[in-house]
Amino acid sequence: MSQTRDEQEIRSEGGFSRRDFIKTAAAVGAGVLAVQAVGGVREANAAEEAKKEAAAATAAAAGKSALKLDQVLKVAREKMYPRCRVCPECDGVACSGEVPGMGGIDSGAAFRNNLTALEKYKLKMVTFHEVKKPDTSITLFGVKLSMPIMSAVTGGVTYNMGLQGKVSEEEYMEGIVAGCIQAGTIGFAADGIGDPLAVYETRLKTVAKYRGQAAAQIKPRTQAEIIERIRLIEQAGAPFFAIDIDSxxxxxxxxxxxxxxxxxxxxxxxxxxxxxxxxxxxxIMTVDEAKKAIDVGAAGIVVSNHGGRVLDHTPGSAQVLAAIADSVKGKIVILSDGGIRYGADVLKSLALGADAVLVGRPLIRGSVGGGPEGVALILKKMQGELVVSMTLTGTADVKKVSRSILV
Ligand SMILES: Cc1cc2nc3c(=O)[nH]c(=O)nc-3n(C[C@H](O)[C@H](O)[C@H](O)COP(=O)(O)O)c2cc1C
Structure with a gap:
């Protein structure tokens, strides 16, 4: 009989390990199916679901989404478990080493370092000031965005999360791109290492559909393959593109x-x-390469350790961001990603010198669990948190965030 990955782990470790405990605790804490198996609870849930569906229908008729975050996460968990447990905090603990999957590579330290690096910075609360309505809008390479938050590049998600037959790559990508647009921002179409050109062309159809409102990414392939893909990106009308050099x-x-x-x-x-x-x-994770990126004619960099998925024991992005920004700010667009979960994380990254941030795993959960509405919901939640963080640090404009708000 075939075993799930979790079953294999339990057998190979000869019992119930700490990691299994964390997995189970995360699942139970988030209210996974075992709890719902109890009859009374199931009935109560069914009534609750029916109420939610009715509310969603009413809101849809009124042109608004009534989708709630807990519903999105529940569906995401049902579709991705055990590849992703959709933990209450997406911190790389339960999934460490799970690549392919949602985790960080090997020990998972690089993924977790992204969160701990951000956690080291605290926000200085200031309440005597004139900032009544903080401005979260930016313009990036000519594209106006409602917030300094975009979707990160997330390729091969159906393969990584075992979604075959549940969510197609096209549906996933539509969720990311259309969800970002709904929230007033922009997402990326990805390039998978194993993808033949035809698969990439399919993804670029979504970019072309939302001409000017979706960016694209290319893997560090051979020069000829990269140039071939750049021509396709130009035709699809992407306003900019990225190469994840660390792949x-x-x-x-x-x-x-x-x-x-x-x-x-x-x-x-x-x-x-x-x-x-x-x-x-x-x-980009060093000052030296940030400077060289300017020399080679790049328009932007993403300070990123690829969500901890390519090289174990790299520092968190927030740990190296300030030094990089001190050296190249204003000369090249600085984006940063890794462990951004709340509006406060966005503000910290801006204070450290990023012009905008990218969000990876939380939006995977959003797209798989709620399609475009799920992605937009999570982005708008982060934007709301960003506004609160700005109000309580006396920050008027995301384009001018002072490092002095950090403690
Ligand atoms: C399942 C998955 C697939 C990813 N695929 C890519 C990719 O194809 N190209 C890329 O540059 N980064 C990829 N990334 C990394 C993200 O772009 C981003 O750097 C990282 O997820 C940010 O960290 P966060 O998930 O903690 O927000 C992927 C990440 C995940 C979790």
């Missing part, structure tokens, strides 16, 4: 005859020169 370490996952590779400065220059579109280099 170079995942060559073993590329298809036979294809490759991903580290890029020389000469190759990066060639890529920047090959297009008028702003080129963003994702996976």
């Amino acid at each position: 170079a370490g995942r060559a073993s996952r590329a298809l036979p005859g294809r490759t991903v590779e580290p890029k020389s400065l000469k190759q990066l220059k060639e890529i920047a020169k090959s297009t008028k579109l702003p080129f963003i280099i994702k996976g």
Whole structure:
């Protein structure tokens, strides 16, 4: 009989480990199915569900979404478990080492470091000031955004989360892209290492559908493959594109005859020169490479350890962000990602020098659990939290966040 991954883990570890306890606790804490199996609770839940459905129908008729976060997370959990437990806090503990999956690579330390690096900074509360209505809007490469928060690049989600037959790549991507647009921001269409060109072309159809409102990403493939994809991105009308340069370490996952590779400065220059579109280099973790990104003609960088999925024991992005911003702020657009879960995390990142942030795993949960509405709901929640954080730190504008708000 085939075993689930969890069953295999329990057997191989010879009992009930701490990790299994965390998994179970997370699942129970979040109200997973076992609780609902109790008859009375099930009936109460059914009545509750019916009420929610009626409320959703009324709201839909009025043109509003009544989707609630707990519903989105419940559906996400049902679809992704055990690949993702949809823990109350998405912190990389229960899923450590689970790549493919939702986790961080190997020990999972790099994923967790993203959260602990942000946690080290605290916000200074200030309440005597004139800031009545904080401004969260920005313009990024000519695109107006309602908030300095975008969807991160998340490719191969159906494969990573075992969603085959439940959510297609197209549905997933539609959720991300359309959800970002609903919230007034922008998302990325991803490129998978193993994807042939035809699959990439399918994803770019969504970019073309939302012309000018969806960005695209390319893996660090051979130069010829990258340039070929840049032409397609231009045709699809993406306003900018990124290459996750740090995927170079995942060559073993590329298809036979294809490759991903580290890029020389000469190759990066060639890529920047090959297009008028702003080129963003994702996976910058040092001041030295941030400066070099400017030299090669990149328009932006993403300070990122790829959500801790490519190299174990890297620092959290927030740990290196300030030094990078001190060196290149104003000369190149600085984006940052990793462990951003709340509006306060966004504000901390801006105070450290980011112009905007990207959010990965929380929006995967949003798209799988609620499609575009689920993604928009999570983004708007973060925007609301950002407004509160700005109000209580006396920050008027996300474009001018002082580092002095950090303790
Ligand atoms: C399932 C999954 C797939 C991802 N796929 C890609 C990818 O194809 N390209 C990329 O640049 N980053 C990818 N990432 C990393 C994200 O873009 C981002 O850097 C990271 O998720 C941010 O951290 P967070 O999830 O803690 O917000 C992926 C992350 C996850 C969880």
